[in-house]
Amino acid sequence: MTTKIFIDGAVGTTGLEIRDRLSGRADLTLITLPEVQRKDAAARAHALNEADIVILCLPDDAAREAVSLVENPDTRIIDASTAHRTDPAWIYGFPELEPGRTAALGSAKRVSNPGCYPTGFLALVRPLVRAGLVPASHPFSVNATSGYSGGGKSMIAAFEDPADPNATDTAFRLYALGLGHKHVPEMTVHAGLDHGPIFFPAVARTYRGMLVEVPLHLHLLPGTVKAADLREALHEAYRGRPLVRVHDTQPGFLTLEHAADSDRLELFVFTDEKAGQARLVAALDNLGKGAAGAAVQNLNLMAGVGETEGLRL
Ligand SMILES: NC(=O)C1=CN([C@@H]2O[C@H](COP(=O)(O)OP(=O)(O)OC[C@H]3O[C@@H](n4cnc5c(N)ncnc54)[C@H](OP(=O)(O)O)[C@@H]3O)[C@@H](O)[C@H]2O)C=CC1
Numbered sequence: 581m582t583t584k585i586f587i588d589g590a591v592g593t594t595g596l597e598i599r600d601r602l603s604g605r606a607d608l609t610l611i612t613l614p615e616v617q618r619k620d621a622a623a624r625a626h627a628l629n630e631a632d633i634v635i636l637c638l639p640d641d642a643a644r645e646a647v648s649l650v651e652n653p654d655t656r657i658i659d660a661s662t663a664h665r666t667d668p669a670w671i672y673g674f675p676e677l678e679p680g681r682t683a684a685l686g687s688a689k690r691v692s693n694p695g696c697y698p699t700g701f702l703a704l705v706r707p708l709v710r711a712g713l714v715p716a717s718h719p720f721s722v723n724a725t726s727g728y729s730g731g732g733k734s735m736i737a738a739f740e741d742p743a744d745p746n747a748t749d750t751a752f753r754l755y756a757l758g759l760g761h762k763h764v765p766e767m768t769v770h771a772g773l774d775h776g777p778i779f780f781p782a783v784a785r786t787y788r789g790m791l792v793e794v795p796l797h798l799h800l801l802p803g804t805v806k807a808a809d810l811r812e813a814l815h816e817a818y819r820g821r822p823l824v825r826v827h828d829t830q831p832g833f834l835t836l837e838h839a840a841d842s843d844r845l846e847l848f849v850f851t852d853e854k855a856g857q858a859r860l861v862a863a864l865d866n867l868g869k870g871a872a873g874a875a876v877q878n879l880n881l882m883a884g885v886g887e888t889e890g891l892r893l
């Protein structure tokens with residue numbers, strides 16, 4: 581018997597990426613709706629309740645609505661939106677983040693898929709906080725740049741269609757300058773911090789790819805923390821995990837496209853020990869480990885198949 585999957589929001593940016601990764605899988609049957617019914621609540625409700633696992637690739641309000649339409653107690657949900665990421669009733673779908681999380685996902689009924697920026701931030705910071713190398717009270721900041729597909733169909737149109745009302749020809753722009761970005765609570769809760777990091781997101785004129793950077797003043801940390809301690813804590817946290825690579829080298833440059841078109845999460849520690857400074861950097865694809873890759877990884881764990889089935893290693 582195959583596992584029945586329904587992607588609600590299947591023709592959006594994330595939905596199409598997931599479909600692509602699932603195509604040709606003999607262990608799955610994809611439930612699809614015709615174009616005229618894809619926003620029809622009754623048709624969606626039918627598909628949502630027929631599926632073994634649904635993946636919500638919708639704006640937050642539509643994702644909440646979809647959850648309310650599920651009446652079948654056996655239907656399991658992966659929500660790619662922000663709606664449930666800090667809800668304790670949902671399992672945060674970042675298998676590598678905490679010991680035991682992979683096993684918990686295997687039997688989970690409600691899974692919130694992490695945001696793209698939080699994936700980079702948490703991957704770098706959570707192991708250091710857990711190991712006691714950086715205190716939970718540390719005043720973190722996080723600089724990050726995303727490809728424009730991170731903003732979904734509307735941002736893609738703004739960058740690609742000169743006739744779009746929000747058309748832009750910019751190469752790079754900072755945003756969320758009012759500081760209250762929706763990903764800050766998610767970063768704070770899942771890193772186990774006392775207060776949120778200052779978050780500086782930016783978007784650049786490339787379709788996909790992401791760099792997330794956390795600067796650290798090592799001499800402000802308790803004890804004597806060296807770059808080797810940071811790398812060792814990251815190696816320890818991700819040993820044996822197929823999608824996460826911890827690098828021991830300090831390349832001369834890192835591009836936004838470094839991990840684009842892959843479902844990998846690549847972690848780097850750049851340091852100047854003499855100055856007591858470090859720059860922790862995560863490279864990923866906002867649509868890979870930042871969205872669709874993570875959703876398929878969670879689906880694989882929930883369905884009890886190999887974690888990396890259909891993924892781009
Ligand atoms: N893009 C990214 O890199 C990431 C996205 N996410 C999250 O994934 C979710 C989807 O994002 P993304 O794919 O980028 O967004 P898109 O805007 O590209 O796609 C959203 C899709 O949902 C459809 N939709 C909207 N309302 C409804 C509804 N009521 N019923 C059925 N379908 C509906 C839209 O329809 P229509 O085509 O008609 O507009 C669209 O096809 C969001 O919550 C986003 O925050 C998470 C991580 C990264």
Ligand SMILES: CC(=O)N[C@@H](CCC(=O)OP(=O)(O)O)C(=O)O
Nearest residue numbers: 661662695696697726730731783
């Ligand atoms: C470039 C860009 O605009 N990116 C989006 C985040 C995309 C994403 O991660 O979606 P979730 O919010 O569902 O996590 C933003 O900053 O709002």
